[in-house]
Amino acid sequence: MDAIRVDNLTKRYGSVLAVDGIDFTVPVGATVGLLGGNGAGKTTTIAMLLGLLIPSGGTIEVLGHAMARDRFAALARMNFSSPYVLLPQRLTVAQNLRIYGHLYNVPDLERRILELAEALDLTALLNRRTGQLSAGQKTRVALAKALINRPELLLLDEPTASLDPDSGDWVRSWLERYRAESGCTILLASHNMAEVERLCSDVLMLKTGRIVDRGSPQDLLDRYGREDMEEVFLDIARNRGHRQGHAPGETAGGQMAGDKVPDGKTTAGKTAAGKTAEAAA
Amino acid sequence: MKQSARRIWGLMYRHLVLYQNSWPRLVELAYWPVLQMLIWGFTATFIATRMSAGPAVTAAAMLLGGVLLWEVALRSQMGVAVSFLEELWSRNLGHVFVSPMRPWEMVTAMLGMSVLRVLAGVLPAVLVAWLLYAYDLFALGPVLVLFFANLMLMGWWVALFVVSLILRHGAGAESLAWTMLFALTPFSAVFYPVSVLPKAMQAVAYALPSAYVFEGMRGVLLHGVVRWDHMAAAFALNAVWMAVAALVFAGQFRAARMSGALLNIGE
Numbered sequence: 001m002d003a004i005r006v007d008n009l010t011k012r013y014g015s016v017l018a019v020d021g022i023d024f025t026v027p028v029g030a031t032v033g034l035l036g037g038n039g040a041g042k043t044t045t046i047a048m049l050l051g052l053l054i055p056s057g058g059t060i061e062v063l064g065h066a067m068a069r070d071r072f073a074a075l076a077r078m079n080f081s082s083p084y085v086l087l088p089q090r091l092t093v094a095q096n097l098r099i100y101g102h103l104y105n106v107p108d109l110e111r112r113i114l115e116l117a118e119a120l121d122l123t124a125l126l127n128r129r130t131g132q133l134s135a136g137q138k139t140r141v142a143l144a145k146a147l148i149n150r151p152e153l154l155l156l157d158e159p160t161a162s163l164d165p166d167s168g169d170w171v172r173s174w175l176e177r178y179r180a181e182s183g184c185t186i187l188l189a190s191h192n193m194a195e196v197e198r199l200c201s202d203v204l205m206l207k208t209g210r211i212v213d214r215g216s217p218q219d220l221l222d223r224y225g226r227e228d229m230e231e232v233f234l235d236i237a238r239n240r241g242h243r244q245g246h247a248p249g250e251t252a253g254g255q256m257a258g259d260k261v262p263d264g265k266t267t268a269g270k271t272a273a274g275k276t277a278e279a280a281a
Numbered sequence: 282m283k284q285s286a287r288r289i290w291g292l293m294y295r296h297l298v299l300y301q302n303s304w305p306r307l308v309e310l311a312y313w314p315v316l317q318m319l320i321w322g323f324t325a326t327f328i329a330t331r332m333s334a335g336p337a338v339t340a341a342a343m344l345l346g347g348v349l350l351w352e353v354a355l356r357s358q359m360g361v362a363v364s365f366l367e368e369l370w371s372r373n374l375g376h377v378f379v380s381p382m383r384p385w386e387m388v389t390a391m392l393g394m395s396v397l398r399v400l401a402g403v404l405p406a407v408l409v410a411w412l413l414y415a416y417d418l419f420a421l422g423p424v425l426v427l428f429f430a431n432l433m434l435m436g437w438w439v440a441l442f443v444v445s446l447i448l449r450h451g452a453g454a455e456s457l458a459w460t461m462l463f464a465l466t467p468f469s470a471v472f473y474p475v476s477v478l479p480k481a482m483q484a485v486a487y488a489l490p491s492a493y494v495f496e497g498m499r500g501v502l503l504h505g506v507v508r509w510d511h512m513a514a515a516f517a518l519n520a521v522w523m524a525v526a527a528l529v530f531a532g533q534f535r536a537a538r539m540s541g542a543l544l545n546i547g548e
Contacts, residue, residue, distance in 0.1 A: 013541065047544055050379040054538045076381040085375035088295065088367075095298045102291025103380040105284045129302070145376070 002061075003028045003153050003185035004049065009058035011044050011209075018044045020209035021058065028152075031179055031186040033196040033217075035229075036206030037237045042189045045206070046155055049187070050080055063152055076104065081146035082157035083139065089131030093122060093141050096130055097148055104149035116144040120174070136167030143171070147178070153185045160195060172198055193229035203229075205236050212236060288382045292390035296364055297397075310398055314352045314406035321348045322414045342502050345416045347471040347495060349406060353429055354469075354491060355462055356402040357436030360395025361388075362443045362458035369452060378543055384534050392437055399433060421498065424507050428494050431512070434519040435490050436462070441526035445533040448542060470495045490515040490522070 004026040011019040019041045026032045034042050047053040049060060051071040060067040065074035087096045094113060101109040117123045120140045125133060130141055139159065146154060159175070160168035172195055179186055190196055196203060197217045205213040205220070213220065213236060217229055224232045234240065300307050325344045329337035368374045377387065410416040419425060439462050446454045468482060469491035475483055486492040493508075493515040500508045537543050 043544070044541070047541070052375070052378055052538065052543050053541050054535070072381045072383060075379060080376070080379050082375070084372075086372040087376065088299065088371040088373050090302050090371075091295070091298055092302075095295075095302075099291050099295045100376070100380065102294060103288050103377070103382050105287055105381070 001028045002026060003030075003063055004187065005059075005061040006045075006049075007059045009045070009048060009060060010056045011041075011048060011053065012056040018209050019048070019055075022206075022209075022211050024204055024211060024214070026185060026187060028185050029179075029183050030202060031188060031200050033200035033203040034187060034189040034206065035191075035193075035196060035203055035233060037233075039208075040206040041209040042206055043157070044209075046080075046157060046187070046189055049155060050078075051075060076149070077151060078153040078155065079104075079146040079149055079151035080155045080157070081142045081159060083142070083159075083161045084157065087130050087141065087145060090129060092127050092129055093117075093133075093144075094126040096141065097144055100145050100148050106149055112148065113144075116147060120144050135162050136164065136170070139163055139167065139171055143174070150182070151184060153187070156186060156188045156190075158190050158192075159188065160190070160192060168192070168195070175199060193233055197229050205233075207236060285383070285386050288380075288386050289390045289393065292377070292382065292387060293393050296367065296390075296394045299367065307401075310401040311405040314349075314356065314402045315409050317348055317352065318345070318406040318409045319413075321345060322410060322416070326414060339502060341414070342416065343499055344472060345410055345414065346418060346421065346498050346502065349403065349410065349418050350428055350432055350494065350498060351466070351469070351471045351491075352403050352406060353399055354432040354436045354439075356399040357395045357433040358440045358443070358462050359436075359458060360398035361391045361437055361440030362447075363398075364391040364394045365444045365447065366452075366455055366458060369447070369455070374543065384531070388441070388530070391440075395437065395440070396433070399436075421501055422507075424497070424501060424512075427512055428498060431490050431494050431515040431519060434516075434523060438519065438522045438526035439465070441523075441530045445526075445530045448530075448533045448537045451542065451545070465489060465491065468492065474499065488518065490518040493518070 002025040004024070006022060006024050008021050008023060009019055010017070010021050022041075022045070034045065036042050044053065048055050049062065049067070051067055051074075054068075062071075062074040063077050065071070067074060088099075091099070094117075097113045097116065098109065101112060106112050113126070114123075117126055120143060122137075122140055122144060125137060125141070130138065133141065143159070146156070156175075160171050163171065175186070176199060178184065186199070188196070188199060200217060202216055203214060203220060204211050213223075215223065220229065220232050221227070224235050226232050226235065300310075321344060325341040328344075329341050332340065368377060407418050410418065421428070440458075443454075443457045443461050446457055468478070468486045468489055470478070470486055471491070475486045475492050475496060478486055493511040497508050497511040497515070500506050500511070
C-alpha cells in the first residue's frame with residue numbers, strides 16, 4: 001500500500017518546466033527525503049501533493065485518493081508543516097491549535113490539545129502568544145498543529161530550519177519516536193543532510209525538476225563513494241561525476257534515475273527493499 | 282454538513298479571538314462609522330440652521346440616513362475583504378488552503394464575520410446619531426431590514442471581486458479593500474436622487490442595487506411610501522451580481538492554483 005503515488009507529474013510555468021515528468025511512490029510508514037538545491041522543484045512538488053498547485057500533467061494519489069478529484073478527503077488525513085508558512089502570531093498557542101482542530105474536525109479537541117502540549121513540551125506555553133515564542137518553541141507549535149488531526153501522512157518542509165543544534169536534535173529525535181509509535185508516513189524536504197541521513201529510509205534527489213537519483217542514504221553514499229550526504233548532494237548539484245562508474249543522475253542502463261524502469265514503478269520504498277531502479281537496470 | 286459548520290466556526294473563531302487579543306482592531310471596527318456620523322451630523326445640524334424647520338428635518342434625515350446605510354455596505358464589504366487580508370498578512374493562508382476547508386466554507390466564514398463587523402461598526406454610529414442629533418434610523422420602519430439586507434449583499438459581492446483581484450495580483454491589490462466601494466459611491470445616489478446624474482451615469486446607477494435602496498429610503502422619508510418595485514430590483518440585481526462575483530472568485534481561485542499564486546500571495 002502506498003501513501004503517495006505520483007505518475008509522470010509535470011508542472012510548467014509558461015516556458016519554465018519546474019517539474020519534469022517525475023514518478024515515485026512512498027509506501028505507508030516510510031520516511032522519505034526530498035532533496036535538491038534551490039529551484040530543483042521540491043516546493044513545487046510538495047505544493048502539488050498538498051493540492052495548492054494544479055499539475056500541468058500527470059497524476060497524484062494520496063492515501064488512495066486522486067488529488068485531482070478528491071483532494072479534500074486526502075487533506076483531512078494528512079497535514080503539513082513549514083517554517084515559511086506561519087500560524088497567526090497574535091493568537092495564543094492554544095487558540096491556534098483550537099482553530100486547526102476545528103478545521104480538521106478533531107474529536108475531543110481540548111483533550112487532544114493537552115496531549116500534544118504534553119508530548120511536545122508546550123504545556124507552559126499554551127496561553128502565550130505564538131509570536132512571542134522562540135524559533136524552537138514555534139517549531140514545536142507548528143509540529144503540534146501538523147499533528148492535531150493524527151495525520152497518516154505528514155509533509156514537512158525543512159522542519160529544523162533556523163533551529164540551534166540542540167533544538168534541531170530535539171525535533172529530529174521526537175520525529176523518529178513519533179514515526180515509530182504512530183506508523184505515520186513522512187515526506188521531508190530538507191537542506192540538512194545530517195537530518196536526512198538520520199531520519200529518512202529513502203531519498204529522492206531532485207535537480208531541475210527531475211529525479212536524478214534515489215535510494216537509501218547508505219545506497220547513495222556507496223554509489224557516490226562518499227562519506228556523507230552533503231558530499232553526495234554537492235556531487236549531484238555540481239555535476240561532479242563522482243558516482244561510481246556513471247555520470248551523476250544517470251543509471252547503469254543510461255536512464256535518468258527518475259525515469260520509469262521497465263516495470264514502470266521505480267519507488268523510493270522499493271529502493272529500501274532492494275528493488276531499486278538501479279538494481280532493475 | 283456538521284463538519285462544514287465546524288470548519289466555518291473554526292475560521293470565525295480565528296477572527297473572533299484576533300479581535301479579543303487586539304483592542305486596536307476592536308476600536309477600528311467602530312472608529313470610522315462613528316467619525317463619519319460626527320462629521321456629517323454636525324454638517325446636517327449647521328445646514329438645518331439655515332433652513333426652515335420642515336425641510337431642514339427632512340434634509341438632515343436624508344443625509345444621516347444615507348451616511349448610516351452606506352456604512353452598512355462599506356462595513357460588510359470590508360468585513361469580508363479584511364478577514365481575507367488578515368490571513369494574508371499573517372502568512373497563514375497556506376495552512377488554511379491545505380486543510381480540508383472548502384473555498385465556499387471559507388467564504389461563508391468571512392460573510393459571517395462581515396455580519397458581526399457591520400453590527401459592531403454601525404450600531405455605535407446609530408447610537409451616536411440618536412444621542413447627539415436625535416436622529417432615529419429605526420424610524421424608517423421594518424423596511425429598514427430590507428435596506429440593510431440589500432446593502433450587505435452588495436458589500437459581499439463587491440468584496441468577492443476584491444478578494445478575486447487579490448488572488449490574482451497579490452497584496453499589491455489590498456488597497457482595493459478600502460477603496461473599491463468608494464468608487465461606486467457617486468453612482469449609488471446616496472445623498473442625491475439618480476435623476477441629478479448625467480444620463481450615462483444614470484445607466485450605471487441603475488445597474489447597482491444601492492441606487493434603488495437609496496431611492497427607496499428617500500421615498501419613505503419624503504412621501505412615506507415604500508417602493509416595492511425598487512426593492513425587488515435591488516434584490517434581483519444583487520442576485521445577478523452575486524452569481525457573477527461567485528463565478529469570478531471560483532475561476533480566480535482555480536487560476537491561482539494553476540499559476541502558483543497561492544504559494545506567494547503575500548508578495
